[in-house]
Amino acid sequence: MSQAEPGQSVARPAPSRVRPQLGxxxxxxxxxxxxxxxxxxxxxxxxxxxxxxxxLPERYTATARLLVSPETAAQAELELLRSPVVLSAALDKVTLAKAFPSIAAGCAGDDCKRAGAEALGAVLTTQIAPGGRAIRLGLTHPDPVIAAELLNALTRAYLDYRPAILGEEPALGFGAQRERFEREVADAEAAIRTYLADNGLTALEAERETLRRLYEAANLQLIAATSRQAQLEAELASYRRKLGAIQPDQTLYEEDSSRERLQELYIQREELRARLAPTAPALRDLDDRIARIEGLLSNQEQTAGTVRRGPDPLYQEVQAAIARLEAEVQAAARQQAELHAQIASLEARDQQMRELAPGLGELHRRRDAAAEAALTYARRAADARARSDLAREGAGDVRLLERAYVPLRGHxxxxxxxxxxxxxxxxxxxxxxxxxxxxxxxxxxxxxxxxxxxxxxxxxxxxx
Structure with a gap:
C-alpha cells in the first residue's frame, strides 16, 4: 500500500455490501x-x-369385545361393523341429539344421519386381538354414560344387522333367484309341450321307442311274409307239375254183358260135359258159341258195352290246392307291399323325429339347467336361513363376549x-x-x- 504524499487526502475504497458468513x-x-x-x-x-x-374436555372410552369363530374373517367383520347402516342404526337407538348435540343443532334431514355416522365412526376404534379370535371395540366420548350406551347400541345394531345381511337378505335373494329359475322351468315345460304339439308328438323318447319296436316288428313280419311267399310259390310249382301228370277225367263204370254171357256159357258147357258125350251136337254148338264170343272179345280193343266217365277227384283237389296257393301267394305279395309301405312310413317318421330331436334336446337342457339352478338356490336359501337363525340365537359365527360398561376413569x-x-x-x-x-x-x-x-x-x- 503506497504512502500518501504530505498534504494529500488518502483515497478510501467504497465499502462493499458483503453478507457475513456465520458459524x-x-x-x-x-x-x-x-x-x-x-x-x-x-x-x-x-x-x-x-x-x-x-x-380441553376430559374424554371417556368405553370398551367391548366380540368373539369370532375361526372360520370367520375378522377383517370382514370390522368392515361390516363400520358400515354406515350399523352406525346409523346405533345412532337411532341413542338419538343424534343425545350423542352429538352440536351436530344435531347444525343440520337437518339426511345430512344429520350422514354427519352423525361419520362422527361416530371417527370416535370408534377397532382392533383385532392376537390370534384373530376376538375383536376389541373402543368408543370415546366426553360423557362416560353416553360412551357406554353408544357402544352397546352399536354392538346390538351390528348383531342385528349381521344376520340380516348374511342370512335373511341372502335367503331372500336366493329365494328370488329360485323363483326366477322355477319360472324358467315352467316356461321351458310350456315350450316343450308346444313344440311336441306342433309336431304331432306326445313324448319324443317314448314315441321313438315305440317306433323302434314297430319297425322291428314290421321287419320281422316282412321276413316272415317273404319266406311264406317263397314257400307258397314252391308248393304252387309242385302242384302245377303234379296237375300236368293227372287226367282231368276218369272212368266211373262200364256196361258190357259179353264177358258175363261168356261166363254163363262156360258154366253151361261144364254142365253139358257132365251129362253128354263130347261129340254131342248140343255140346259142339255150345263150344262154337263160346269160340265166337272169345274171338269177338279178343278182337275188340275197347269194351263193347256202355262206359260212363267223370271228373277225377285228385285232379280237382290239385286244382283247388293250386287256386288256394295262388290266392295265398297274392295275399303274401300284398302283405309284403303293405309292410314295405309301413316300413317306409316308419323310417320317414323316424327321420322326422331325428330332425326334431336337437330342438327338443335344447329345450330339455334349458329346463334341466333351470331346474338344477332352482334346486341349488333352494339349498343356498335354506343354508342362509339356518345361518340367520343361528346368528339370531347367539350361536352363530360372532358372539358378544363383553358388553360395554360406563368407564370410571377418563383421559x-x-x-x-x-x-x-x-x-x-x-x-x-x-x-x-x-x-x-x-x-x-x-x-x-x-x-x-x-x-x-x-x-x-x-x-x-x-x-x-
Whole structure:
C-alpha cells in the first residue's frame, strides 16, 4: 500500500455490501442478543397454547369385545361393523341429539344421519386381538354414560344387522333367484309341450321307442311274409307239375254183358260135359258159341258195352290246392307291399323325429339347467336361513363376549396439548431469532470476519 504524499487526502475504497458468513458461535451470539425478542414471541404463543390445552374436555372410552369363530374373517367383520347402516342404526337407538348435540343443532334431514355416522365412526376404534379370535371395540366420548350406551347400541345394531345381511337378505335373494329359475322351468315345460304339439308328438323318447319296436316288428313280419311267399310259390310249382301228370277225367263204370254171357256159357258147357258125350251136337254148338264170343272179345280193343266217365277227384283237389296257393301267394305279395309301405312310413317318421330331436334336446337342457339352478338356490336359501337363525340365537359365527360398561376413569389431552404448545412456541421464537441473526450485516466475532473476507484477523479491539 503506497504512502500518501504530505498534504494529500488518502483515497478510501467504497465499502462493499458483503453478507457475513456465520458459524455456530456466531449464531449463538446473535440468538443471545435476540433473547428478548424471542421471549416476546414465545411467551404469548405458549400462553395461548397452554390456555387452549387447559380448556380441553376430559374424554371417556368405553370398551367391548366380540368373539369370532375361526372360520370367520375378522377383517370382514370390522368392515361390516363400520358400515354406515350399523352406525346409523346405533345412532337411532341413542338419538343424534343425545350423542352429538352440536351436530344435531347444525343440520337437518339426511345430512344429520350422514354427519352423525361419520362422527361416530371417527370416535370408534377397532382392533383385532392376537390370534384373530376376538375383536376389541373402543368408543370415546366426553360423557362416560353416553360412551357406554353408544357402544352397546352399536354392538346390538351390528348383531342385528349381521344376520340380516348374511342370512335373511341372502335367503331372500336366493329365494328370488329360485323363483326366477322355477319360472324358467315352467316356461321351458310350456315350450316343450308346444313344440311336441306342433309336431304331432306326445313324448319324443317314448314315441321313438315305440317306433323302434314297430319297425322291428314290421321287419320281422316282412321276413316272415317273404319266406311264406317263397314257400307258397314252391308248393304252387309242385302242384302245377303234379296237375300236368293227372287226367282231368276218369272212368266211373262200364256196361258190357259179353264177358258175363261168356261166363254163363262156360258154366253151361261144364254142365253139358257132365251129362253128354263130347261129340254131342248140343255140346259142339255150345263150344262154337263160346269160340265166337272169345274171338269177338279178343278182337275188340275197347269194351263193347256202355262206359260212363267223370271228373277225377285228385285232379280237382290239385286244382283247388293250386287256386288256394295262388290266392295265398297274392295275399303274401300284398302283405309284403303293405309292410314295405309301413316300413317306409316308419323310417320317414323316424327321420322326422331325428330332425326334431336337437330342438327338443335344447329345450330339455334349458329346463334341466333351470331346474338344477332352482334346486341349488333352494339349498343356498335354506343354508342362509339356518345361518340367520343361528346368528339370531347367539350361536352363530360372532358372539358378544363383553358388553360395554360406563368407564370410571377418563383421559385428557391437556398434557400433550401443553407440550405441543410449548414446542410450537419454542419453534416460533427460534425462527424469529434465526431471522434476526441472518438479517444482521456486521461481524460479531473475528472468526466471522475471517470466514467472510478470507484474511486472518491479527487483533481485535472491543468497541464501547
Amino acid at each position: 455456530a458461535a456466531d449464531l449463538a451470539q446473535h440468538l443471545w442478543r435476540a433473547k428478548w425478542l424471542m421471549l416476546l414471541v414465545f411467551l404469548p404463543l405458549f400462553a395461548l397454547g397452554l390456555f387452549a390445552a387447559l380448556i 385428557s389431552l391437556r398434557i400433550p396439548a401443553a407440550i405441543a404448545a410449548f414446542l410450537l412456541a419454542g419453534l416460533a421464537a427460534l425462527a424469529v431469532g434465526m431471522m434476526y441473526a441472518f438479517s444482521q450485516r456486521g461481524f460479531v466475532t473475528p472468526r466471522s470476519l475471517e470466514r467472510t473476507v478470507g484474511v486472518p484477523v491479527l487483533a481485535s479491539v472491543r468497541h464501547h
